[in-house]
Amino acid sequence: MKSKVSRLDRFISQNSNFSISDVRLLIAQQRIFLDGCAACSIQQKVTQFTRVVLDGCFLQNNQPVYLMLHKPQGVVSATQDAKHKTLLDLIHHPQKHELHIVGRLDFNTTGVVLLTNDGAWSRKISLPETKLSKTYEVTLAQPLNDKYIAAFKDGIYFNYEKITTQPASLEILSEYTARLSLTEGKYHQVKRMFGFFQNEVVALHRTSVGNLALGDLKPGGSRVLTEKELDELWA
Numbered sequence: 001m002k003s004k005v006s007r008l009d010r011f012i013s014q015n016s017n018f019s020i021s022d023v024r025l026l027i028a029q030q031r032i033f034l035d036g037c038a039a040c041s042i043q044q045k046v047t048q049f050t051r052v053v054l055d056g057c058f059l060q061n062n063q064p065v066y067l068m069l070h071k072p073q074g075v076v077s078a079t080q081d082a083k084h085k086t087l088l089d090l091i092h093h094p095q096k097h098e099l100h101i102v103g104r105l106d107f108n109t110t111g112v113v114l115l116t117n118d119g120a121w122s123r124k125i126s127l128p129e130t131k132l133s134k135t136y137e138v139t140l141a142q143p144l145n146d147k148y149i150a151a152f153k154d155g156i157y158f159n160y161e162k163i164t165t166q167p168a169s170l171e172i173l174s175e176y177t178a179r180l181s182l183t184e185g186k187y188h189q190v191k192r193m194f195g196f197f198q199n200e201v202v203a204l205h206r207t208s209v210g211n212l213a214l215g216d217l218k219p220g221g222s223r224v225l226t227e228k229e230l231d232e233l234w235a
Helices: 008-015 020-028 118-125 146-154 191-195 227-232
Strands: 005-007 030-034 045-047 053-054 057-060 066-071 101-103 109-115 134-140 169-174 179-184 201-209 222-224
Touching: 005 008, 008 020, 008 030, 008 045, 008 053, 008 057, 020 030, 101 118, 101 222, 109 118, 134 191, 146 169, 179 191
Parallel strands: 109 201
Antiparallel strands: 005 045, 030 053, 053 057, 066 109, 066 222, 101 109, 134 179, 134 201, 169 179
């Protein structure tokens, strides 16, 4: 989702009865405030979350929202769907219809899903360069062995795209279960990596994105991320 950024003079002209040519005088008279400080230039940037006050009245007072949701099975990672329950149907938040999904999960995959109205934040999470780890618990149809660990560490070649996945950490928990941590999010990546061994993924659960873990959040539940969690996400 694209972040909205505009110049101050254009923003004022689009959101008030003043023209672009009026804005210099408004600034000189200290009638415009951005995030509590008097505006100083017509070229100042106004983002979707800049608090803009003109003559004591808010022209914009949007607040960023960052949510974690525990996705259950049988729910679509979408904001609307004609046939199935969606993630938004599970959320009770006054700004929920402003939100978009950061890192979708398949219909029957469960676990951490993040939602926000902050396009810059969601893009940063999704960028491969950020190398933000996503951790999954995986249940397989066939037994696992140490060959999987070595192959995942070296990277799995996807012939269709002619690419090799980035090194991933695989910990075998039992004969049929494993914990997988990776920094990518390619299409059906986890299922395709195990598909390299002709081993079907029976169940898939995302336990965390970076430091953002489900904890005791129940399936279908959601909560606002704390300031501490948001700060530590990039630490």
